[in-house]
Amino acid sequence: MQLHTQTWGEGDRLALLVHGIMADHRTWRRVGPALAGLGYRVIAVDLRGHGASGRGEYSPELFADDVVESLPTGAELAIGHSLGGLTLALAVDRLRPARAVYSDPAWHLAFPEPGFGPEVFASFKTAGKEQIRAMNPRWDEADVDVEQRTLAVWDEATALSLAPLTGRDLLPAAPVVPSLVQLADPSFLISPERAALLRERGFEVRSVAGAGHTIHRDDFDGFMASLEGWV
Template structure:
Protein backbone atom coordinates (compact mmCIF):
# COMPACT_ATOMS: atom_id res chain seq x y z
CA UNK A 1 0.00 0.00 0.00
CA UNK A 2 1.25 3.49 -0.88
CA UNK A 3 0.93 5.80 2.10
CA UNK A 4 0.14 9.49 2.34
CA UNK A 5 3.29 11.50 3.02
CA UNK A 6 4.29 14.97 4.13
CA UNK A 7 7.66 16.52 3.30
CA UNK A 8 9.74 19.33 4.73
CA UNK A 9 12.98 20.67 3.29
CA UNK A 10 14.99 20.03 0.14
CA UNK A 11 18.33 18.97 1.60
CA UNK A 12 20.67 16.37 0.17
CA UNK A 13 20.20 14.06 3.17
CA UNK A 14 16.94 12.17 3.72
CA UNK A 15 15.17 11.56 7.04
CA UNK A 16 12.12 9.32 7.45
CA UNK A 17 9.56 9.81 10.24
CA UNK A 18 7.02 7.17 11.32
CA UNK A 19 4.37 8.12 13.89
CA UNK A 20 2.70 6.13 16.67
CA UNK A 21 -0.78 4.69 17.04
CA UNK A 22 -3.78 7.07 16.84
CA UNK A 23 -1.54 9.72 15.26
CA UNK A 24 -0.27 10.69 11.81
CA UNK A 25 2.41 12.86 10.19
CA UNK A 26 1.12 15.94 12.00
CA UNK A 27 2.66 14.72 15.25
CA UNK A 28 6.05 15.73 13.74
CA UNK A 29 5.02 19.36 13.22
CA UNK A 30 8.14 20.63 15.03
CA UNK A 31 10.53 17.76 14.32
CA UNK A 32 10.12 17.86 10.54
CA UNK A 33 11.03 21.54 10.16
CA UNK A 34 13.85 21.19 12.71
CA UNK A 35 15.45 18.39 10.70
CA UNK A 36 14.90 20.34 7.48
CA UNK A 37 16.86 23.23 9.00
CA UNK A 38 19.71 20.75 9.54
CA UNK A 39 19.86 19.96 5.84
CA UNK A 40 17.46 17.03 5.53
CA UNK A 41 14.65 16.35 3.12
CA UNK A 42 12.19 14.96 5.62
CA UNK A 43 9.48 12.47 4.64
CA UNK A 44 6.78 11.61 7.19
CA UNK A 45 4.12 8.99 6.52
CA UNK A 46 0.58 8.33 7.66
CA UNK A 47 0.44 4.62 8.49
CA UNK A 48 -2.48 2.65 7.06
CA UNK A 49 -5.64 3.43 8.98
CA UNK A 50 -4.20 6.78 10.10
CA UNK A 51 -4.47 10.27 8.69
CA UNK A 52 -5.04 10.48 4.94
CA UNK A 53 -3.67 7.02 4.14
CA UNK A 54 -6.02 4.25 2.97
CA UNK A 55 -7.69 1.89 5.42
CA UNK A 56 -6.68 -1.75 5.41
CA UNK A 57 -8.77 -4.35 3.59
CA UNK A 58 -9.95 -7.72 4.87
CA UNK A 59 -12.73 -9.29 6.90
CA UNK A 60 -11.19 -8.74 10.35
CA UNK A 61 -9.04 -6.12 12.09
CA UNK A 62 -6.15 -8.63 12.10
CA UNK A 63 -6.37 -8.96 8.31
CA UNK A 64 -6.50 -5.20 7.83
CA UNK A 65 -3.73 -4.17 10.19
CA UNK A 66 -0.57 -5.67 11.62
CA UNK A 67 3.19 -5.09 11.98
CA UNK A 68 4.00 -6.97 8.77
CA UNK A 69 1.54 -4.84 6.77
CA UNK A 70 2.77 -1.60 8.32
CA UNK A 71 6.34 -2.58 7.44
CA UNK A 72 5.44 -3.57 3.87
CA UNK A 73 3.71 -0.21 3.41
CA UNK A 74 6.82 1.65 4.58
CA UNK A 75 8.95 -0.26 2.09
CA UNK A 76 6.44 0.42 -0.71
CA UNK A 77 6.33 4.14 0.06
CA UNK A 78 9.74 5.29 1.31
CA UNK A 79 13.16 5.46 -0.34
CA UNK A 80 15.86 3.02 0.66
CA UNK A 81 19.22 4.14 1.98
CA UNK A 82 18.03 7.27 3.82
CA UNK A 83 20.51 8.81 6.23
CA UNK A 84 18.06 8.63 9.13
CA UNK A 85 14.82 6.85 10.05
CA UNK A 86 12.85 7.63 13.23
CA UNK A 87 9.90 5.57 14.46
CA UNK A 88 7.82 6.41 17.53
CA UNK A 89 5.82 3.78 19.45
CA UNK A 90 3.84 1.82 16.81
CA UNK A 91 6.09 3.53 14.28
CA UNK A 92 9.08 2.03 16.08
CA UNK A 93 7.47 -1.41 15.85
CA UNK A 94 6.73 -0.90 12.15
CA UNK A 95 10.23 0.41 11.42
CA UNK A 96 11.76 -2.57 13.19
CA UNK A 97 10.17 -4.96 10.67
CA UNK A 98 11.04 -2.72 7.69
CA UNK A 99 14.55 -1.60 8.58
CA UNK A 100 16.42 -4.46 6.90
CA UNK A 101 14.74 -3.59 3.61
CA UNK A 102 14.83 0.21 3.96
CA UNK A 103 18.49 0.11 5.08
CA UNK A 104 18.78 3.62 6.53
CA UNK A 105 22.26 4.60 7.66
CA UNK A 106 20.93 5.18 11.19
CA UNK A 107 17.67 4.29 12.96
CA UNK A 108 16.10 5.87 16.03
CA UNK A 109 13.39 3.98 17.89
CA UNK A 110 11.57 6.46 20.13
CA UNK A 111 9.87 4.64 23.04
CA UNK A 112 9.09 1.75 20.66
CA UNK A 113 6.08 -0.53 21.13
CA UNK A 114 8.16 -3.70 20.75
CA UNK A 115 6.53 -5.28 23.81
CA UNK A 116 2.91 -4.43 23.00
CA UNK A 117 1.80 -7.77 24.44
CA UNK A 118 2.57 -6.70 28.00
CA UNK A 119 -0.18 -7.51 30.55
CA UNK A 120 -2.39 -4.49 31.07
CA UNK A 121 -2.03 -3.07 27.56
CA UNK A 122 -5.65 -3.28 26.42
CA UNK A 123 -6.40 -2.06 22.88
CA UNK A 124 -9.95 -1.18 23.88
CA UNK A 125 -8.54 1.48 26.19
CA UNK A 126 -7.17 3.26 23.11
CA UNK A 127 -10.48 2.86 21.32
CA UNK A 128 -12.51 4.15 24.25
CA UNK A 129 -10.24 7.12 24.78
CA UNK A 130 -10.38 8.14 21.13
CA UNK A 131 -14.18 8.03 21.13
CA UNK A 132 -14.60 10.44 24.01
CA UNK A 133 -11.42 12.54 24.17
CA UNK A 134 -11.74 16.27 24.71
CA UNK A 135 -9.15 19.02 24.60
CA UNK A 136 -9.41 19.31 28.38
CA UNK A 137 -8.72 15.59 28.89
CA UNK A 138 -5.76 15.60 26.53
CA UNK A 139 -4.31 18.66 28.24
CA UNK A 140 -4.76 17.10 31.67
CA UNK A 141 -2.96 13.93 30.54
CA UNK A 142 -0.20 15.89 28.80
CA UNK A 143 0.31 19.14 30.73
CA UNK A 144 3.59 19.94 28.94
CA UNK A 145 2.09 19.87 25.44
CA UNK A 146 1.61 23.07 23.51
CA UNK A 147 -1.95 23.96 22.58
CA UNK A 148 -1.18 23.18 18.94
CA UNK A 149 -0.29 19.61 19.90
CA UNK A 150 -3.61 19.17 21.68
CA UNK A 151 -5.41 20.37 18.56
CA UNK A 152 -3.36 18.00 16.41
CA UNK A 153 -4.21 15.12 18.73
CA UNK A 154 -7.93 15.78 18.38
CA UNK A 155 -7.62 15.98 14.59
CA UNK A 156 -5.60 12.79 14.31
CA UNK A 157 -7.95 10.86 16.57
CA UNK A 158 -10.82 11.85 14.28
CA UNK A 159 -8.90 10.49 11.27
CA UNK A 160 -7.90 7.20 12.91
CA UNK A 161 -9.38 3.72 12.36
CA UNK A 162 -9.74 2.07 15.82
CA UNK A 163 -9.40 -1.38 14.27
CA UNK A 164 -5.67 -0.71 14.01
CA UNK A 165 -5.58 -1.02 17.81
CA UNK A 166 -7.96 -3.98 17.98
CA UNK A 167 -5.74 -5.93 15.60
CA UNK A 168 -2.74 -5.97 17.92
CA UNK A 169 -4.12 -8.80 20.05
CA UNK A 170 -3.78 -11.08 17.02
CA UNK A 171 -0.15 -10.30 16.23
CA UNK A 172 1.77 -11.35 19.34
CA UNK A 173 4.27 -13.18 17.15
CA UNK A 174 5.70 -9.78 16.25
CA UNK A 175 6.22 -8.71 19.87
CA UNK A 176 9.61 -8.90 21.55
CA UNK A 177 12.97 -7.19 21.65
CA UNK A 178 15.19 -7.37 18.55
CA UNK A 179 18.14 -9.71 18.88
CA UNK A 180 20.50 -7.21 17.24
CA UNK A 181 20.32 -3.90 15.38
CA UNK A 182 20.05 -4.27 11.62
CA UNK A 183 21.70 -0.84 11.24
CA UNK A 184 23.31 1.44 13.86
CA UNK A 185 20.38 2.13 16.17
CA UNK A 186 19.43 4.39 19.05
CA UNK A 187 16.58 3.49 21.42
CA UNK A 188 15.23 6.67 22.97
CA UNK A 189 13.13 6.18 26.10
CA UNK A 190 10.60 8.14 28.11
CA UNK A 191 11.17 8.57 31.84
CA UNK A 192 9.85 6.19 32.92
CA UNK A 193 9.05 4.13 29.85
CA UNK A 194 5.99 1.94 30.18
CA UNK A 195 7.11 -0.08 27.14
CA UNK A 196 10.83 -0.68 27.71
CA UNK A 197 11.80 -1.11 31.35
CA UNK A 198 15.29 -1.01 32.91
CA UNK A 199 15.86 -4.74 32.43
CA UNK A 200 14.88 -4.58 28.75
CA UNK A 201 17.04 -1.46 28.30
CA UNK A 202 20.00 -3.40 29.68
CA UNK A 203 19.34 -6.26 27.28
CA UNK A 204 19.19 -3.87 24.35
CA UNK A 205 22.53 -2.34 25.31
CA UNK A 206 24.03 -5.81 25.55
CA UNK A 207 22.68 -6.57 22.07
CA UNK A 208 24.36 -3.57 20.50
CA UNK A 209 21.76 -0.79 20.71
CA UNK A 210 22.56 2.61 22.16
CA UNK A 211 19.91 3.50 24.75
CA UNK A 212 19.23 7.03 25.99
CA UNK A 213 16.52 8.29 28.33
CA UNK A 214 15.01 11.78 28.11
CA UNK A 215 14.59 12.74 31.78
CA UNK A 216 11.02 13.48 32.80
CA UNK A 217 9.57 12.99 29.33
CA UNK A 218 6.33 11.17 28.65
CA UNK A 219 5.74 8.52 26.01
CA UNK A 220 5.40 10.99 23.12
CA UNK A 221 8.81 12.44 23.82
CA UNK A 222 8.92 14.81 20.85
CA UNK A 223 5.77 16.60 22.03
CA UNK A 224 6.34 16.34 25.76
CA UNK A 225 9.89 17.75 25.66
CA UNK A 226 10.85 18.84 22.17
CA UNK A 227 14.17 20.30 23.25
CA UNK A 228 15.01 17.15 25.21
CA UNK A 229 14.01 15.02 22.24
CA UNK A 230 16.31 16.88 19.88
CA UNK A 231 19.19 16.96 22.39
CA UNK A 232 18.85 13.19 22.83
CA UNK A 233 19.53 12.80 19.11
CA UNK A 234 22.96 14.41 19.39
CA UNK A 235 25.38 12.41 17.27
CA UNK A 236 22.54 10.68 15.39
CA UNK A 237 21.30 13.59 13.28
Protein backbone atom coordinates (compact mmCIF):
# COMPACT_ATOMS: atom_id res chain seq x y z
CA MET A 1 0.00 0.00 0.00
CA GLN A 2 1.28 3.45 -0.92
CA LEU A 3 1.13 5.55 2.25
CA HIS A 4 0.31 9.20 2.76
CA THR A 5 3.45 11.18 3.65
CA GLN A 6 4.36 14.59 5.03
CA THR A 7 7.64 16.32 4.17
CA TRP A 8 9.57 19.04 5.97
CA GLY A 9 12.71 20.77 4.66
CA GLU A 10 14.77 20.57 1.50
CA GLY A 11 18.14 19.49 2.89
CA ASP A 12 20.67 17.25 1.21
CA ARG A 13 20.32 14.57 3.89
CA LEU A 14 17.19 12.42 4.22
CA ALA A 15 15.43 11.40 7.46
CA LEU A 16 12.43 9.05 7.75
CA LEU A 17 9.90 9.08 10.59
CA VAL A 18 7.49 6.25 11.47
CA HIS A 19 4.85 6.91 14.15
CA GLY A 20 3.29 4.64 16.74
CA ILE A 21 -0.18 3.18 17.29
CA MET A 22 -3.10 5.65 17.24
CA ALA A 23 -0.92 8.47 15.86
CA ASP A 24 0.02 9.72 12.38
CA HIS A 25 2.60 12.08 10.89
CA ARG A 26 1.30 14.92 13.08
CA THR A 27 2.90 13.36 16.16
CA TRP A 28 6.22 14.61 14.70
CA ARG A 29 5.04 18.25 14.52
CA ARG A 30 8.16 19.46 16.37
CA VAL A 31 10.63 16.75 15.39
CA GLY A 32 10.14 17.14 11.63
CA PRO A 33 10.90 20.89 11.57
CA ALA A 34 13.78 20.43 14.05
CA LEU A 35 15.48 17.86 11.80
CA ALA A 36 14.80 20.05 8.77
CA GLY A 37 16.63 22.82 10.62
CA LEU A 38 19.63 20.49 10.87
CA GLY A 39 19.77 20.11 7.11
CA TYR A 40 17.50 17.13 6.53
CA ARG A 41 14.64 16.58 4.14
CA VAL A 42 12.27 14.77 6.46
CA ILE A 43 9.56 12.37 5.33
CA ALA A 44 6.96 11.04 7.79
CA VAL A 45 4.40 8.38 6.90
CA ASP A 46 0.86 7.68 8.03
CA LEU A 47 0.80 3.91 8.55
CA ARG A 48 -2.15 2.03 7.08
CA GLY A 49 -5.22 2.54 9.26
CA HIS A 50 -3.86 5.88 10.46
CA GLY A 51 -4.19 9.45 9.22
CA ALA A 52 -4.81 9.85 5.51
CA SER A 53 -3.50 6.42 4.50
CA GLY A 54 -5.73 3.57 3.35
CA ARG A 55 -7.39 0.88 5.41
CA GLY A 56 -7.23 -2.89 5.02
CA GLU A 57 -5.80 -5.88 6.84
CA TYR A 58 -3.31 -5.13 9.62
CA SER A 59 -0.13 -6.76 10.85
CA PRO A 60 3.42 -5.61 11.62
CA GLU A 61 4.61 -7.30 8.43
CA LEU A 62 2.09 -5.37 6.33
CA PHE A 63 3.02 -2.11 8.05
CA ALA A 64 6.66 -2.80 7.18
CA ASP A 65 5.90 -3.72 3.58
CA ASP A 66 3.97 -0.46 3.16
CA VAL A 67 6.84 1.59 4.56
CA VAL A 68 9.28 -0.05 2.15
CA GLU A 69 6.91 0.61 -0.75
CA SER A 70 6.38 4.25 0.22
CA LEU A 71 9.80 5.50 1.38
CA PRO A 72 13.15 5.83 -0.39
CA THR A 73 16.04 3.55 0.48
CA GLY A 74 19.41 4.72 1.71
CA ALA A 75 18.30 7.58 3.98
CA GLU A 76 20.85 8.96 6.42
CA LEU A 77 18.47 8.48 9.36
CA ALA A 78 15.28 6.57 10.18
CA ILE A 79 13.35 6.94 13.46
CA GLY A 80 10.48 4.71 14.54
CA HIS A 81 8.41 5.17 17.70
CA SER A 82 6.63 2.31 19.49
CA LEU A 83 4.73 0.37 16.79
CA GLY A 84 6.81 2.42 14.36
CA GLY A 85 9.92 1.00 16.01
CA LEU A 86 8.66 -2.54 15.43
CA THR A 87 7.73 -1.60 11.85
CA LEU A 88 11.14 -0.06 11.21
CA ALA A 89 12.90 -3.13 12.61
CA LEU A 90 10.99 -5.31 10.14
CA ALA A 91 11.78 -2.96 7.23
CA VAL A 92 15.32 -1.82 8.02
CA ASP A 93 17.06 -4.55 5.99
CA ARG A 94 15.21 -3.27 2.91
CA LEU A 95 15.25 0.48 3.65
CA ARG A 96 18.96 0.39 4.58
CA PRO A 97 19.27 3.77 6.30
CA ALA A 98 22.75 4.75 7.46
CA ARG A 99 21.46 4.93 11.06
CA ALA A 100 18.28 3.77 12.81
CA VAL A 101 16.73 5.08 16.02
CA TYR A 102 14.11 2.99 17.80
CA SER A 103 12.22 5.22 20.25
CA ASP A 104 10.69 3.09 23.03
CA PRO A 105 9.99 0.37 20.46
CA ALA A 106 7.15 -2.14 20.79
CA TRP A 107 9.45 -5.17 20.93
CA HIS A 108 7.74 -6.79 23.90
CA LEU A 109 4.01 -6.24 24.28
CA ALA A 110 3.61 -7.01 27.97
CA PHE A 111 0.98 -4.59 29.19
CA PRO A 112 1.55 -2.86 32.54
CA GLU A 113 -1.73 -3.83 34.22
CA PRO A 114 -4.05 -6.89 34.08
CA GLY A 115 -6.82 -6.30 31.56
CA PHE A 116 -4.87 -3.53 29.84
CA GLY A 117 -4.37 -4.81 26.32
CA PRO A 118 -5.13 -4.09 22.67
CA GLU A 119 -8.87 -3.81 23.32
CA VAL A 120 -8.20 -0.97 25.79
CA PHE A 121 -6.10 0.82 23.18
CA ALA A 122 -9.02 0.46 20.78
CA SER A 123 -11.30 2.15 23.31
CA PHE A 124 -9.11 5.27 23.21
CA LYS A 125 -10.72 6.04 19.85
CA THR A 126 -13.35 8.10 21.68
CA ALA A 127 -11.05 9.71 24.26
CA GLY A 128 -11.80 13.34 25.05
CA LYS A 129 -9.28 16.04 25.79
CA GLU A 130 -9.55 15.62 29.56
CA GLN A 131 -8.71 11.92 29.30
CA ILE A 132 -5.81 12.64 26.95
CA ARG A 133 -4.46 15.30 29.32
CA ALA A 134 -4.80 13.01 32.33
CA MET A 135 -2.84 10.26 30.59
CA ASN A 136 -0.17 12.65 29.29
CA PRO A 137 0.27 15.43 31.86
CA ARG A 138 3.54 16.67 30.32
CA TRP A 139 2.15 17.21 26.84
CA ASP A 140 1.70 20.66 25.33
CA GLU A 141 -1.91 21.60 24.70
CA ALA A 142 -1.16 21.52 20.97
CA ASP A 143 -0.29 17.82 21.29
CA VAL A 144 -3.54 17.14 23.13
CA ASP A 145 -5.42 18.76 20.23
CA VAL A 146 -3.42 16.78 17.67
CA GLU A 147 -4.06 13.53 19.54
CA GLN A 148 -7.81 14.06 19.51
CA ARG A 149 -7.77 14.81 15.78
CA THR A 150 -5.63 11.79 14.96
CA LEU A 151 -7.84 9.49 17.03
CA ALA A 152 -10.85 10.68 15.04
CA VAL A 153 -9.37 9.31 11.79
CA TRP A 154 -7.65 6.23 13.27
CA ASP A 155 -8.94 2.71 12.61
CA GLU A 156 -8.95 1.05 16.02
CA ALA A 157 -8.77 -2.36 14.35
CA THR A 158 -5.03 -1.70 14.04
CA ALA A 159 -4.76 -2.11 17.83
CA LEU A 160 -6.84 -5.27 17.89
CA SER A 161 -4.55 -6.78 15.25
CA LEU A 162 -1.68 -6.72 17.75
CA ALA A 163 -3.34 -9.15 20.17
CA PRO A 164 -1.43 -12.21 18.82
CA LEU A 165 1.84 -10.45 19.66
CA THR A 166 1.06 -10.01 23.36
CA GLY A 167 3.83 -11.51 25.46
CA ARG A 168 6.05 -12.40 22.50
CA ASP A 169 9.72 -11.41 22.57
CA LEU A 170 10.25 -9.36 19.41
CA LEU A 171 13.74 -8.04 20.18
CA PRO A 172 15.96 -8.09 17.09
CA ALA A 173 18.84 -10.53 17.20
CA ALA A 174 21.30 -7.84 16.04
CA PRO A 175 21.25 -4.36 14.53
CA VAL A 176 21.11 -4.39 10.73
CA VAL A 177 22.60 -0.89 10.63
CA PRO A 178 24.12 1.21 13.45
CA SER A 179 21.19 1.55 15.84
CA LEU A 180 20.16 3.53 18.90
CA VAL A 181 17.39 2.33 21.20
CA GLN A 182 15.93 5.32 23.04
CA LEU A 183 13.91 4.43 26.13
CA ALA A 184 11.31 6.09 28.32
CA ASP A 185 12.07 6.22 32.04
CA PRO A 186 10.79 3.73 32.96
CA SER A 187 9.88 1.89 29.79
CA PHE A 188 6.95 -0.54 30.04
CA LEU A 189 8.05 -2.11 26.74
CA ILE A 190 11.78 -2.64 27.29
CA SER A 191 12.73 -3.80 30.80
CA PRO A 192 16.23 -3.19 32.22
CA GLU A 193 17.02 -6.85 31.55
CA ARG A 194 15.98 -6.52 27.90
CA ALA A 195 17.89 -3.24 27.62
CA ALA A 196 21.01 -5.05 28.82
CA LEU A 197 20.40 -7.81 26.27
CA LEU A 198 20.09 -5.23 23.49
CA ARG A 199 23.44 -3.76 24.51
CA GLU A 200 24.97 -7.23 24.37
CA ARG A 201 23.55 -7.62 20.87
CA GLY A 202 25.22 -4.43 19.64
CA PHE A 203 22.58 -1.73 20.09
CA GLU A 204 23.35 1.54 21.83
CA VAL A 205 20.72 2.15 24.50
CA ARG A 206 19.92 5.51 26.08
CA SER A 207 17.13 6.53 28.46
CA VAL A 208 15.49 9.96 28.63
CA ALA A 209 15.14 10.64 32.35
CA GLY A 210 11.54 10.97 33.50
CA ALA A 211 10.02 10.75 30.02
CA GLY A 212 6.91 8.74 29.27
CA HIS A 213 6.40 6.39 26.35
CA THR A 214 5.93 9.11 23.73
CA ILE A 215 9.28 10.67 24.48
CA HIS A 216 9.20 13.29 21.71
CA ARG A 217 5.97 14.73 23.14
CA ASP A 218 6.70 14.24 26.83
CA ASP A 219 10.15 15.86 26.70
CA PHE A 220 11.01 17.25 23.27
CA ASP A 221 14.30 18.77 24.45
CA GLY A 222 15.30 15.50 26.12
CA PHE A 223 14.34 13.58 23.00
CA MET A 224 16.55 15.74 20.79
CA ALA A 225 19.43 15.73 23.28
CA SER A 226 19.27 11.94 23.38
CA LEU A 227 19.91 11.88 19.61
CA GLU A 228 23.33 13.54 19.97
CA GLY A 229 25.75 11.84 17.62
CA TRP A 230 22.94 10.19 15.66
CA VAL A 231 21.45 13.13 13.74
